[in-house]
Amino acid sequence: MVMFAAYAARIDRDQPLNGLELGERPAPEVKPGWTTVTVKAASLNHHDLWSLRGVGLGEEALPMILGCDAAGIDADGNEVVVHSVIGETGHGVGPRERRSILTEKYQGTFAEQVTVPAWNVLPKPRELSFAQAACLPTAWLTAYRMLFTNAGVRPGDSVLVQGAGGGVATAAIVLGKAAGLRVYATSRDEAKRKRAVELGAVEAFEPGARLPQRVDAVIETVGAATWSHSVKSLRPGGTLVISGATSGPNPPSAELNRIFFLELRVVGSTMGSKDELEALLSFCAVTGVRPVIDEVLPLDRAREGFERMAGGDLFGKIVLTAP
Numbered sequence: 001m002v003m004f005a006a007y008a009a010r011i012d013r014d015q016p017l018n019g020l021e022l023g024e025r026p027a028p029e030v031k032p033g034w035t036t037v038t039v040k041a042a043s044l045n046h047h048d049l050w051s052l053r054g055v056g057l058g059e060e061a062l063p064m065i066l067g068c069d070a071a072g073i074d075a076d077g078n079e080v081v082v083h084s085v086i087g088e089t090g091h092g093v094g095p096r097e098r099r100s101i102l103t104e105k106y107q108g109t110f111a112e113q114v115t116v117p118a119w120n121v122l123p124k125p126r127e128l129s130f131a132q133a134a135c136l137p138t139a140w141l142t143a144y145r146m147l148f149t150n151a152g153v154r155p156g157d158s159v160l161v162q163g164a165g166g167g168v169a170t171a172a173i174v175l176g177k178a179a180g181l182r183v184y185a186t187s188r189d190e191a192k193r194k195r196a197v198e199l200g201a202v203e204a205f206e207p208g209a210r211l212p213q214r215v216d217a218v219i220e221t222v223g224a225a226t227w228s229h230s231v232k233s234l235r236p237g238g239t240l241v242i243s244g245a246t247s248g249p250n251p252p253s254a255e256l257n258r259i260f261f262l263e264l265r266v267v268g269s270t271m272g273s274k275d276e277l278e279a280l281l282s283f284c285a286v287t288g289v290r291p292v293i294d295e296v297l298p299l300d301r302a303r304e305g306f307e308r309m310a311g312g313d314l315f316g317k318i319v320l321t322a323p
Contacts, residue, residue, distance in 0.1 A: 001027040004323060005111035006302040007065045008052050008103075016052035017306055022299075025065055028107060028115035033092040035118040037082060040072040041134035041296075042109040044305050044318045045167060046246060047101065056104045067110035067320075068102045071124055071133035079124040081133045081281065082109065082116055083274045092117025101138075101271065110302060112322050122278055125285035135291035135317040136280055138271065139167030143175055143219070144280045145272035146241040151217035155180030158215040160233050162186050163222040164196035164204060165315045168243060170292050172219045173199050178289045184211055186226065195315050199292065217241065227251035231258050239265040292316030299323060 002024040010019035030036055048066045051057040057064055068084040086092075086106055087099040102108045102116070124133045146168070147153055153176075161172045164185040176183040177200025185196040185204040193204035205211065207226055214235040220226065223245025230240050232255070259266065272280075283289065294316040297305050305318040 003027045003112040004299060005065045006067070006299060006320070007063045007110070008057060009063050011052070011054035011057070011059055011062070013053045016049050017303070017310065019052045020066075020303060020306060021063070022302060025063065025111060028113055030115055031092075033117055034115050035075055035121060036113050036115045037070060037072040037074050037080060037121065038113055039070045039109055039111060039322045040130035041070070042067045042320050042322070043069045043135045043138070044309050044320065045069065045138045046244070046309065047138065048103070049306065049310055051103050056101070061105065064103055065107040065109075065111050066103050067108035069134050069137045070109035070114055071130045072322075074121055079126075079130070080121045081124045081277070082114065082137060083120045083122060083277050084109075084137050085271050085274075086117065086120065088274065089119065091119030110299060110320060120274070122274070122281065125281050127285040128281070128290070131293060131296055131319045131321070132284075132291050133281070134319055135293065136284070137277055139317065140171040140175070140291055141272040141277050141280055142243050142269065143168045143171035144283075145276050146219050146243055146269045147172060147175060147179070147181075147217075149272070149276065150241045150267045150269045151219070151239045153181055153217050156182070157217065158182040158184070158213060160184045160186070160211065160215045160218045160230065161201070162207070162218065162220050162226040162230060163246070164201070165189065165192040165312070166221055166246070167317055168221045169219065170199070170316050173201050174289055174292060175283075176200070178283070178287050184215065186229075192315055214238070221245075222247050224248035224251040228253050228255055231255040231264065234262070234264050236262040237264070238262075239267060241267045241269050243269040294318055296321060
């Protein structure tokens with residue numbers, strides 16, 4: 001059997017979209033301990049663009065169906081959400097396999113069906129649509145872990161979110177507001193700064209601007225371009241949590257003197273656990289928080305979504321719906 005999918009056929013580090021193909025791929029085969037989910041919605045992440053550049057995806061694994069996030073219906077007819085970290089506990093893969101994200105080793109979610117370990121499937125809250133739920137397992141889970149696990153912020157604390165408009169940054173603004181944080185945001189784009197305030201930021205500034213106060217934590221996904229500003233914006237003892245570096249991994253200055261003198265904490269953060277995803281789903285259901293969706297496209301228009309994400313011309317998530 002075959003199914004329609006969006007997949008990486010080639011690696012092109014300079015022009016990643018050259019490696020994206022849309023067409024038929026073999027339907028997944030179920031393995032012991034695994035289950036097949038009929039995909040109703042899946043969302044795009046920068047991880048998908050990096051995969052097309054060969055980051056975390058080798059030539060030997062091609063062709064690889066892209067997509068980490070999905071919500072759909074399992075084999076028993078239940079509405080479910082897929083946790084995309086495979087091998088976190090050994091369930092379905094064995095205890096010695098290192099963890100990976102869908103599309104690094106196993107076929108992804110930009111298809112009519114995806115097969116994952118049964119342990120990786122969670123119930124979808126009825127309050128969330130398939131499109132909304134499909135936004136949560138990567139960008140929103142990353143933001144949730146950054147804020148509440150690794151930054152350890154509490155209601156009333158202040159947070160700077162760099163790069164409003166990106167999936168993780170947008171999630172951090174919305175989640176922070178709902179949790180009672182004082183959220184500041186930055187963006188080069190005036191429209192995105194305005195949108196950040198509409199979503200709950202107290203104020204939004206151009207990158208590098210002086211804030212009204214030094215903050216308890218910084219949510220950093222931009223990297224080199226904002227690193228110095230992030231470090232300088234923290235109060236003594238504050239925490240900088242980084243989960244990405246879309247502008248590059250090597251800042252002009254590491255700000256080491258400031259980091260040790262002010263006893264700042266720098267914490268790396270990647271994805272989140274199944275328990276954290278379960279908590280995030282519950283948080284959204286109970287509070288009324290909903291993922292910010294920029295656009296919903298059918299799967300056969302996936303290239304348009306990739307092009308918009310590559311160009312940075314979006315605010316929130318792009319969701320693909322299966323036929």
